[in-house]
Amino acid sequence: MRVYLDSSVVLVYLYGEFSEEERFPPTQSLFAAISSRKVEGAVSFYLFPELYGYVAEKWPADDVSEVVRLGLVQLLSLPLLVKPFLERERLSLWQHRLQLLDISDVGHAGMALEANCDAIITYDYHFGKLVERIPVWTPEECLAVLEQAERENERD
Numbered sequence: 001m002r003v004y005l006d007s008s009v010v011l012v013y014l015y016g017e018f019s020e021e022e023r024f025p026p027t028q029s030l031f032a033a034i035s036s037r038k039v040e041g042a043v044s045f046y047l048f049p050e051l052y053g054y055v056a057e058k059w060p061a062d063d064v065s066e067v068v069r070l071g072l073v074q075l076l077s078l079p080l081l082v083k084p085f086l087e088r089e090r091l092s093l094w095q096h097r098l099q100l101l102d103i104s105d106v107g108h109a110g111m112a113l114e115a116n117c118d119a120i121i122t123y124d125y126h127f128g129k130l131v132e133r134i135p136v137w138t139p140e141e142c143l144a145v146l147e148q149a150e151r152e153n154e155r156d
Contacts, residue, residue: 001146002040002081004112006105006122007050009139010043014071015054023123023139030121030139035078039146042081042115046107048072083111090114098133102126109134119145 012020012027020027034041055067076082086094086107094110095103105126112120112134119135119142120127127136137145 001118001149002042002116003137003142004042004044004108004115004117004120005047005080006108006120006124006127007047007054008123009121010047010075011051011054012123012139014051014074015058026139026143029143031078033143033146034080037079039142040081041078042083042112042117043075044083044108044111044115045085046104046111050104081115083115086110086114098130100126100129 009027009030012023013031016024016027030039031041033039051071052064052068055071056064059067085091091107091110094113095106098106098109100106100109102124105124109120109127109130117134119137120130121137121139121142123138130136
């Protein structure tokens, strides 16, 4: 199974150990499943400006570059599929088709669909509008799907 990792989940994984006490454990478990290749994770370049913006809001200006760099090292050391920005025409097409409330989510959603992902993993409720096109799960829901699939495989 290939899942697209929205920035809301990546940010919890990279920076939420102490600030996201409820979300961090399942997010960490999901990334462990990605690390062990039980599930294939995908991200896109749309993540990088959001990651930088998050760090710039939370850390002193002198530390931002190093905190971002270390986060990218941690993230990109995982066996992730990394996708580029969509071409302008493709982004415009997805914007028209998806009509998401948050325009910044269009690139993520379009790339998830173009990368043939089986689901989008997010804590962002704006993606809920996509459920007719692609499943939208939290890390907890994704882990439950993975556990169910493992149980079914054990029975076979």
